[in-house]
Amino acid sequence: MVPLKKLHTFGFDTQAKNLVELKSKDDLVSIFHQLKGSDYYLLGEGSNSIFLEDFSGTVILNKLKGIELKESATHFYLSVASGESWHELVKHTLSIGAFGFENLALIPGTVGAAPIQNIGAYGVEVEQFISTIEYYDIEHSTFCTIEHKDCNFAYRDSIFKHALFNKVLITSVNFSIAKDQAVEQSYAPLNQLIDPTPLEIFNKVIEVRREKLPDPKILGNAGSFFKNPVVSDKILKSIENQYSTVPHFRISANSVKIPAAWLIDQLGFKGKVYSGVKCHERQPLVLVNNGNGNGEGLLMLARQIKQDVQNAFSIELENEVRLVGNSGLIVL
Structure with missing residues (x-):
């Protein structure tokens, strides 16, 4: 087994069965010939993937340069x-x-x-x-x-x-x-x-991002966990009946983008902790590993946020981060 803790920025203490480094395009044919019929996961810097548990397949680490x-x-x-x-x-x-x-x-x-x-x-x-x-x-x-x-x-x-x-x-x-x-x-x-x-x-841009987002080298995270939802004007008007100042950005004649962070913030999730996984106290769009977090806690918190936003605003949040389980991607 190969430790993955340092290969994904959320930093859960998980492992993979195997790991291979892709250093040349010429390696691709042989790598995938050997992996035929087996589970694999392609990984770059690990900033948009969270290994929730041990992965039973092979992680392919992309090292193609030039x-x-x-x-x-x-x-x-x-x-x-x-x-x-x-x-x-x-x-x-x-x-x-x-x-x-x-x-x-x-x-x-x-x-x-x-x-x-x-x-x-x-x-x-x-x-x-x-x-x-x-x-x-x-x-x-x-x-x-x-x-x-x-x-x-x-x-x-x-x-x-x-x-x-x-x-x-x-x-x-x-x-x-x-x-x-x-x-x-x-x-x-x-x-x-x-x-x-x-x-x-x-x-x-660097200044603002460093002010708003925790450094994954200090506090494990994968950046924005959810996408900003695009909704119809009908949904927007429904929300405005209760929150007249809801921030939104026009996308088309009949749709707007609403910041997911705002939706999450209205429901009081800032600072909440589930089994060592926290909704960041400054930026609720970011979930963080408090140091002793695990995949079960992350799923509990993320699913609770998703459910509460759906119930309160009739908006279904979609995770931007890829969640990896024992044999591949997990649906939130």
């Missing part, structure tokens, strides 16, 4: 291996004068995980910079490329969560960044900055 840069008169073109750190990539783009990623600073995880979740923050989503994605088709043992238009990107969503779920392994992501990319500062607190440079946006 960044290639090309440019034209109007664009930078980056081909980035899926095992690269996302935040380090953001720093790298700033260093070469390629701007646009700065709003996504300090988001944990690897480059390969970014398009699966379609990570986003402060008015920017990663999909707007993605041109193509290269992946390994596990069943057919072939390397493929998918165009942006076929990725079905949406809020925290993509084809990799649906039609291609557990069927492919992303090997690299190809980005196209316009050289005249405008600074995005429409969201607070970035909108308080006066004519900011991309570096100032980068620094402000």
